[in-house]
Amino acid sequence: MELKELKDKVKEIQSELKEKEIKEKNASPLGIAMKMGTEFVAAVFVASFIGFYVDKWLETTPVFIIIFFIIGSVAGIFNVVRSSKMINKD
Amino acid sequence: MANPMNQFEVKTIGPKIEIGNFDISFSNASLFMVITVATISLLFIFATQKKSLVPSRLQLLAEMAYEFVAKMISETAGSKARPYFPFILTLFLFVLFCNMIGMIPYSFTVTSHIIVTFALAIFIFIGVTIIGFVKHGFGYLKLFVPSGVPVVLLPIIVVIEVISYLSRPVSLSVRLFANMMAGHTMMKVFGGFVISLGLVGGWLPLGFSVALTGLEILVAFLQAYVFAILTCIYLNDALNLHH
Numbered sequence: 001m002e003l004k005e006l007k008d009k010v011k012e013i014q015s016e017l018k019e020k021e022i023k024e025k026n027a028s029p030l031g032i033a034m035k036m037g038t039e040f041v042a043a044v045f046v047a048s049f050i051g052f053y054v055d056k057w058l059e060t061t062p063v064f065i066i067i068f069f070i071i072g073s074v075a076g077i078f079n080v081v082r083s084s085k086m087i088n089k090d
Numbered sequence: 091m092a093n094p095m096n097q098f099e100v101k102t103i104g105p106k107i108e109i110g111n112f113d114i115s116f117s118n119a120s121l122f123m124v125i126t127v128a129t130i131s132l133l134f135i136f137a138t139q140k141k142s143l144v145p146s147r148l149q150l151l152a153e154m155a156y157e158f159v160a161k162m163i164s165e166t167a168g169s170k171a172r173p174y175f176p177f178i179l180t181l182f183l184f185v186l187f188c189n190m191i192g193m194i195p196y197s198f199t200v201t202s203h204i205i206v207t208f209a210l211a212i213f214i215f216i217g218v219t220i221i222g223f224v225k226h227g228f229g230y231l232k233l234f235v236p237s238g239v240p241v242v243l244l245p246i247i248v249v250i251e252v253i254s255y256l257s258r259p260v261s262l263s264v265r266l267f268a269n270m271m272a273g274h275t276m277m278k279v280f281g282g283f284v285i286s287l288g289l290v291g292g293w294l295p296l297g298f299s300v301a302l303t304g305l306e307i308l309v310a311f312l313q314a315y316v317f318a319i320l321t322c323i324y325l326n327d328a329l330n331l332h333h
Contacts, residue, residue: 035265035316042261047253068253071246075253079261082254086323 032087039083040076047072094278098202098271119206122198126187155183162319167326174325181210182318189270189310193303201313202270204263211263214321222328232331262320269313273306 051068055061100117107115137152145153159179163171171178185201192199200206222230234251235244280302283295 034269038261038265038268039257042257042264043253046257046260050253050256071249072253075250075257078250078254079257 035083036080039079043076043079044069044072047075092278092282094275094282097198097274097278100203118198119200119203122188122191122200126184126191126200129191130183130187155179159318162315163322166319166322168330170329171322171325178318178321178325181214181321182314185210185266185317186311186314189314190307192270192274193307193310199270199274201266202274204267207263207267208259210317211259214262214324215259218321218324218328221325222331225329226331230328230331233327258324262317266313266317269309273302273309277302277306 047068048065051065051072054064054068058064100119102115102117103121104116106113133148134152137146137148140146140149142149156179159182160175163175163178167174188200191197192202222233226232234248234255236247236251239247277299280295280299284292284299287295
């Protein structure tokens with residue numbers, strides 16, 4: 001009898017802890033905003049970098065840097081959408 | 091008032107050593123990395139020395155760190171990521187202790203330098219890519235081809251996916267570096283306000299400084315956690331290919 005009561009108590013506490021954990025995961029909107037920001041900027045940065053060097057190599061400045069800048073922006077939006085999906089899944 | 095960026099200056103300690111064009115002299119950054127590694131090693135050696143069934147405080151700390159990382163890996167990357175546990179634990183503890191040791195006044199924050207975080211991130215990036223190719227062969231390239239995309243759009247989508255993949259080390263490293271540098275600069279600026287406003291008006295920025303210190307400790311932990319968990323997520327992509 002006592003053991004069963006103890007078991008119920010443990011279960012109760014565990015479920016409470018889980019709820020708390022979920023709340024804590026969503027507790028930092030600033031962190032999420034920061035994450036999205038860097039993810040977007042990183043894609044644009046990398047793409048522009050590639051565009052710049054392709055231009056330098058083919059001597060076609062500024063064709064590829066413009067193309068890659070646009071592609072990078074799209075990739076950045078992809079990144080942001082993907083990470084927001086991941087947050088929703090949690 | 092001292093320049094708030096002075097704290098990030100790398101200074102050489104001891105003799106200048108050069109190999110070829112590379113300056114490899116021992117700096118304060120290297121010193122604090124050595125301190126970090128030594129602290130972690132000593133902590134774990136002492137904590138696991140007794141191995142009692144009812145753990146002491148120190149042993150509990152080591153066990154908690156172990157379990158925390160083990161849980162994080164199994165939740166995000168599944169059982170296949172088990173062999174990489176030592177790497178993730180080391181990475182998490184290194185970043186965490188670099189951040190936390192940086193919180194001690196007059197110390198140096200190694201992770202507030204982009205080159206340190208970028209070196210970590212590019213190592214993870216190359217490692218994960220190699221693991222992906224070893225496990226799946228050229229099938230790993232499927233990662234760049236999402237299912238259900240019309241053939242017309244495929245060339246654009248593949249380029250976008252490749253850039254998105256290449257941007258991972260940049261976003262991973264910039265996030266840690268920017269958080270650490272911004273936090274430490276802000277604390278220094280508020281500390282400077284306390285001095286320049288003196289006894290009359292210095293109390294308000296002093297309060298802010300105390301609050302910011304608390305926030306910074308939270309950020310130091312959170313960023314180490316984020317760094318480790320993102321590594322797990324990237325590892326998950328390489329191990330369990332699904333798109």
